[in-house]
Amino acid sequence: MIIDSGQVTKNIDETCDVVVVGSGAGGSVMAKELAERGLSVILIEEGGYHTVESFNNTDTINSLVNLYRNAGGTFLAGKPNVMYAEGCCVGGSTTINGGMCWRTPDKILKRWQWEFGLTDLTPKKMEPFHHRVEEIISVKPVLQESMNNDSMILKRGADKLGYQTRANLRNHNTCVGANQCITGCPTGGKQPPLVTYIPAFLKAGGKLITHCRVKKIRLKNRRATGVKGVMIDPVTKAVRAKVKIRSKITIVCCGAVQTPALLMRSGIRSASGALGNNLFIHPNTKVLGVFDEPIYGWKGVNQAYQITEFIDEGIIMGVNFIPPGIFALAFPFYGGGFLNTMKEIFNHSVCGAALIEDTSRGRVINLPFDQVVTTYQLNARDFELAKRATALLAEIYFAAGAKRVYLPFRNLHEINSIDEVRKIYTTQLKPIDLELMSVHIMGTCRMGINSQQSVVNPSGELHDVKGLFVADASLFPSSIGVNPQQTIMALATRSAFLISENISRYMI
Amino acid sequence: MKRLTFPKSLEPVFSALAKVLVPAQDDLILEGFEAHFFFNFGRIFNELPPIFRWGFIWGIRFFDWFPVLFGFGLNRFSHLSFESAKKYVDAWANGRLGVCREFFKTLKAMVILVYFSEPKVWEVIGYAPENHLKERIEMRKKILSGGEEKVHWPHEEETNA
Numbered sequence: 001m002i003i004d005s006g007q008v009t010k011n012i013d014e015t016c017d018v019v020v021v022g023s024g025a026g027g028s029v030m031a032k033e034l035a036e037r038g039l040s041v042i043l044i045e046e047g048g049y050h051t052v053e054s055f056n057n058t059d060t061i062n063s064l065v066n067l068y069r070n071a072g073g074t075f076l077a078g079k080p081n082v083m084y085a086e087g088c089c090v091g092g093s094t095t096i097n098g099g100m101c102w103r104t105p106d107k108i109l110k111r112w113q114w115e116f117g118l119t120d121l122t123p124k125k126m127e128p129f130h131h132r133v134e135e136i137i138s139v140k141p142v143l144q145e146s147m148n149n150d151s152m153i154l155k156r157g158a159d160k161l162g163y164q165t166r167a168n169l170r171n172h173n174t175c176v177g178a179n180q181c182i183t184g185c186p187t188g189g190k191q192p193p194l195v196t197y198i199p200a201f202l203k204a205g206g207k208l209i210t211h212c213r214v215k216k217i218r219l220k221n222r223r224a225t226g227v228k229g230v231m232i233d234p235v236t237k238a239v240r241a242k243v244k245i246r247s248k249i250t251i252v253c254c255g256a257v258q259t260p261a262l263l264m265r266s267g268i269r270s271a272s273g274a275l276g277n278n279l280f281i282h283p284n285t286k287v288l289g290v291f292d293e294p295i296y297g298w299k300g301v302n303q304a305y306q307i308t309e310f311i312d313e314g315i316i317m318g319v320n321f322i323p324p325g326i327f328a329l330a331f332p333f334y335g336g337g338f339l340n341t342m343k344e345i346f347n348h349s350v351c352g353a354a355l356i357e358d359t360s361r362g363r364v365i366n367l368p369f370d371q372v373v374t375t376y377q378l379n380a381r382d383f384e385l386a387k388r389a390t391a392l393l394a395e396i397y398f399a400a401g402a403k404r405v406y407l408p409f410r411n412l413h414e415i416n417s418i419d420e421v422r423k424i425y426t427t428q429l430k431p432i433d434l435e436l437m438s439v440h441i442m443g444t445c446r447m448g449i450n451s452q453q454s455v456v457n458p459s460g461e462l463h464d465v466k467g468l469f470v471a472d473a474s475l476f477p478s479s480i481g482v483n484p485q486q487t488i489m490a491l492a493t494r495s496a497f498l499i500s501e502n503i504s505r506y507m508i
Numbered sequence: 509m510k511r512l513t514f515p516k517s518l519e520p521v522f523s524a525l526a527k528v529l530v531p532a533q534d535d536l537i538l539e540g541f542e543a544h545f546f547f548n549f550g551r552i553f554n555e556l557p558p559i560f561r562w563g564f565i566w567g568i569r570f571f572d573w574f575p576v577l578f579g580f581g582l583n584r585f586s587h588l589s590f591e592s593a594k595k596y597v598d599a600w601a602n603g604r605l606g607v608c609r610e611f612f613k614t615l616k617a618m619v620i621l622v623y624f625s626e627p628k629v630w631e632v633i634g635y636a637p638e639n640h641l642k643e644r645i646e647m648r649k650k651i652l653s654g655g656e657e658k659v660h661w662p663h664e665e666e667t668n669a
Contacts, residue, residue: 056645058637060625061548064555071555073618081610083617145647174651178644186641187648237554299640324635325625329617334529334601335594339632342624346633371559432606 001202002049005211005231011242012209012231016040017507018499019227019247021214021262024092025488026471027253028193028201029133033496035204039503042207042245044227046254047089048234049210052195055184060323063183067096074257076362076376076438079431082283084438086255090210091194093255094485097439098181098302098320099170099190101139102482103130104490105311116477117449118458129490129497136200137171137191139486146177148300150319150350153291155305157400163309168318170301171485177301179321212243215370217250217266217468224250224468248506249467249499253492256474260364260444261372268465270455274446279362280479281376282440284353285390286330288406289397290345297321297350307396314357314481315389317396319350327351330406330435332413350397354389355440357481358382364444383431391424408435440484445474460495467506471495512561514550520586521572522549526619527590528597541628548622567611571600578603 003012017039020031031043050066064071069088076082087093104126112118133139158165175189188195202208214229226246230239252259260276269275298321307317328342330351362376378386394405398418405415407424410433415423448454451463454477460469471492473484480487499506523542553561572585578599580592588596600612623629630636 056641058641061551061622065551070557070560071552073552073556073560143651145651174648176644176648176651178641180637180641187645189648298635298637323625324630324633325621325623328620328624334597334616334620336531338530339629342633346635367559369558371557 001206002208002210004049005233005240008231008241011244013244014042014207015246016042016207017247018042018249018251019044019245020251020253021227022046022092022253022255022258022472023090023193023198023208024087024253024255024472025094025193025485026473026492027251028091028094028197029489029492030251030253030469030471030496031206032197032201032204033493034500035201035206037500039500040205041201042209042247043201044209044212044214044229044243044245045090046213046232047087047210049090049208050095050184052185052188055180055186057186058180058183060183060325063096067184076279076281076374078362078376078378080378080434080436082281082376082436082438084281084441086257086439086441090198090208091192093439094192095184095194096182097192097483097485099172099175099192099485100303100306100318100483101134101137101169101171101486104480104487105482107312108478108480112447112477116447116454118447118477120458126490126494129493130486132493133486133489137193137196137489138173139169139171141167142170142172142301142304143175143177146175146301147304148177148179148297148321149295150297150321151300151304153289153295153350153400154307154317154319154352154396157396157398158305158307158309160399161396163307163396165305166308168303168306175301177299179298179300179302181302183323209243214243214254214262215265217252217262217268218246219266219268219465222464223466226250248508249469251469251471253470253472255472256441256444257364257372257374259470259472259474261366263445263462264364264366265370268462268468270451270462270464272450272452272454272463274453275455276364276444277361278443278446278477279364279374279376279441280358280360280443280476281362281438282355282442282479282481283358283360283378283382283386283436283438284355285386285393285408285434285436287352287354287390287393287397287408288330288345289350289352289394289400289402290404290406291348291350291400291402293401294347295350296347310389310392311481313388314385315354315392316482317352317354317389317393319352322351330408332410332435350402352393352397354386354393355481356382356385356389357479359479378431378434378436383434386434386436387424387429391421394421394424409433410435440473442473442476442479442484445470446477447475448477459498460491469495469499512558512565514546514553515565518565518568518572519546521568522546522619524586524588524593525597525615526623528593529616529619530623541626545622545626548625549618552618552622564614568615571611571615
C-alpha cells in the first residue's frame with residue numbers, strides 16, 4: 001500500500017511494529033526483510049514514488065527536480081567547496097547511481113575489527129548477507145551488447161600501461177546500456193531497490209508513505225517510540241497534513257547527512273561526541289579526455305570497467321557518461337567558442353572520475369528551521385592523492401590516444417601531451433584550486449563496540465537510545481574506498497536478521 | 509509565510525548572463541528557447557533550500573546593480589554592452605574576492621546546467637538520446653523474449669584465447 005501526500009485529506013496517526021525512515025539502500029532492505037518476517041512495517045520517504053515508466057524521457061532537469069535532493073544543488077562548505085548529489089525519491093540514491101557493486105574490501109573490515117571492535121564483520125561472516133543482496137539485486141558483469149566506447153578506451157589506455165582493470169559487477173537484469181542511470185533507468189535493466197526490494201516489501205504487506213518529511217523521533221525514557229512528521233505537497237512544498245507513527249522499533253536510513261541531522265534535531269546526543277562528525281565523502285576529481293575518434297559515450301553501459309591498479313593507495317578510476325548539462329560544468333571557461341567547443345568535443349570525449357579513499361573529515365551542523373549545513377576540509381594527504389589520481393587518469397587517456405585533457409584545476413585547465421602531465425606537480429596548486437564532487441557520503445554515526453568512541457553498536461542500534469537503529473552509510477567507521485551501495489545493503493540485511501532474532505527484546 | 513519562488517524581474521539578468529557565458533550561434537534556433545530556459549531555471553531554483561534562495565536572490569541583485577563598484581559606471585549589468593558585460597563577468601570570475609568568485613561559480617553552474625539541458629542545444633552538439641533510448645528498449649525486449657544474454661567477461665576471453 002502506498003500513501004502519497006496527494007491522497008491525504010487528514011492527519012495520519014498510525015501504530016506499527018517498525019517504522020523505517022528513508023527508502024534507499026539501507027531503508028528498503030530493512031523494510032523488506034522485516035516485513036517478510038511478519039512484522040508490521042511502515043516505510044517513510046521524503047521524495048516521491050517514480051516508476052520505471054516515468055523515467056522514459058531524457059529531460060535532465062525533470063530528473064534533477066524529481067529524484068535529487070535540492071535538485072542536485074547540495075554542497076559541502078570548505079576549501080574547496082564540494083558539490084555532492086544524493087537521491088530524494090523512493091529508492092534513494094540507488095535510483096540514480098551507476099549500479100556498481102563491490103563487497104566491502106577485506107582491508108577495510110580488518111581495520112574496523114581492530115579500531116572499532118567490529119569482530120563480527122569478517123569477510124566470512126558477511127558472506128551470507130552479501131550473497132543474499134547479490135541474488136536479490138542481480139549482481140553480475142555487464143552484457144556484451146551494452147559495452148560502449150568510453151569504457152573500452154579506458155581499458156585500452158590501462159592495458160597499454162599495464163594497469164589492472166576490473167570488469168565491473170553491476171546490479172542489472174539485461175541492462176542494454178541506455179546509459180541514463182543517473183536520471184533513472186528507463187528500460188528497467190538496472191535493478192535498484194525501486195524494482196526489487198520495494199515491490200517485495202509492498203507484497204509482504206508493508207505500507208509506504210511518500211512525500212513525508214520526518215521532523216523528529218519520538219523518545220520516552222531513552223527509548224524511541226516512533227516518529228513525527230509532515231506530508232508535503234511536492235510542488236508548492238506546503239504542509240498538507242501531520243503524521244504521527246507509534247512504533248516499537250525505529251530505523252533511520254536517511255543517508256549520512258540527513259540521519260545525524262534528524263537524530264540531533266530530536267535531541268539525541270552521543271556520549272562519544274561522534275554524532276554528525278567523521279563525515280567522509282570519497283572525493284571525485286573529474287577529468288575529460290578529448291580524442292580524434294568518435295566515441296558517443298552515451299551509447300552503452302555506464303562504467304563497464306574500473307581501474308583497480310591503485311586501490312591499495314586509495315584510488316579507483318572509471319569513466320561514465322553524464323548528460324550535457326552536467327558535462328559542461330567540467331569546463332572552467334565560458335564565453336565565445338564555448339558552444340563550438342562543446343559541439344566539437346562532446347561526442348569525441350571521455351569523462352572519467354577518480355574516487356579517493358579519503359582521510360579528511362567533515363561535519364553535519366543543524367540550523368534553525370530544519371536546515372542542515374555540511375562542512376568538509378580536504379587535508380594535505382588527500383589533496384596530494386587527488387593530484388596523483390588526476391595525473392594517472394590523464395596519463396591513461398594519453399596512452400589511449402587522447403589529443404587533449406581537461407583537468408579539474410582552476411589554474412591548470414588543459415594539457416596537450418603526456419609530457420605535460422608533470423605540470424600537475426610543477427604548477428603551484430592549492431586545494432581551493434581543485435574542483436571536486438562527491439556521490440558517496442559516509443560515516444557520521446559510526447559503528448563500534450565502545451560507546452565513548454562510536455554512535456551505534458555493532459548491530460546498528462544507538463548506544464544511548466534503545467529501539468533506535470541506523471542503517472545507511474553513516475554507520476561506516478571509515479571511508480571504504482569502493483562504491484558503498486552493496487556494503488550498506490549487506491549491513492542492513494545483517495541488522496534486520498539481528499533484530500528479528502532478538503525481536504522479543506523490543507516488543508514490550 | 510509565502511514561499512519564495514524565482515522572480516520574473518531577474519529574468520533579464522540571467523538572459524544577459526547566458527549571452528555572455530554561452531553566446532548564441534547561428535545554428536541554434538532561439539524561438540521559444542528563453543521561455544523554456546527560464547521555466548527550467550525556476551524549477552531548479554524552487555527546489556533549493558530557503559536560505560540559498562534568499563542568498564541567491566540578493567546576490568543576483570547585487571551582481572546586477574553594482575557594476576559601479578567594479579568600475580563600470582552607473583549602469584546595471586543587464587543594461588551593459590556585450591563587451592562591458594563580458595569584462596564585468598571576468599572581474600567576478602577571476603577577482604580577488606573569494607566570496608565573489610564562489611558566488612559567480614554557483615551562478616555560472618546554474619546557467620550552464622540549464623542551458624546545456626535544453627533539447628535545442630543538444631541538437632547543436634549532436635546528442636540525440638531519444639532515438640537511442642527507443643533502440644535500447646527494443647533491444648532489451650528482444651533479448652528478454654528469448655534471445656541469448658551474453659555477459660561481457662574479459663577473463664573468459666583471455667581463457668579462451
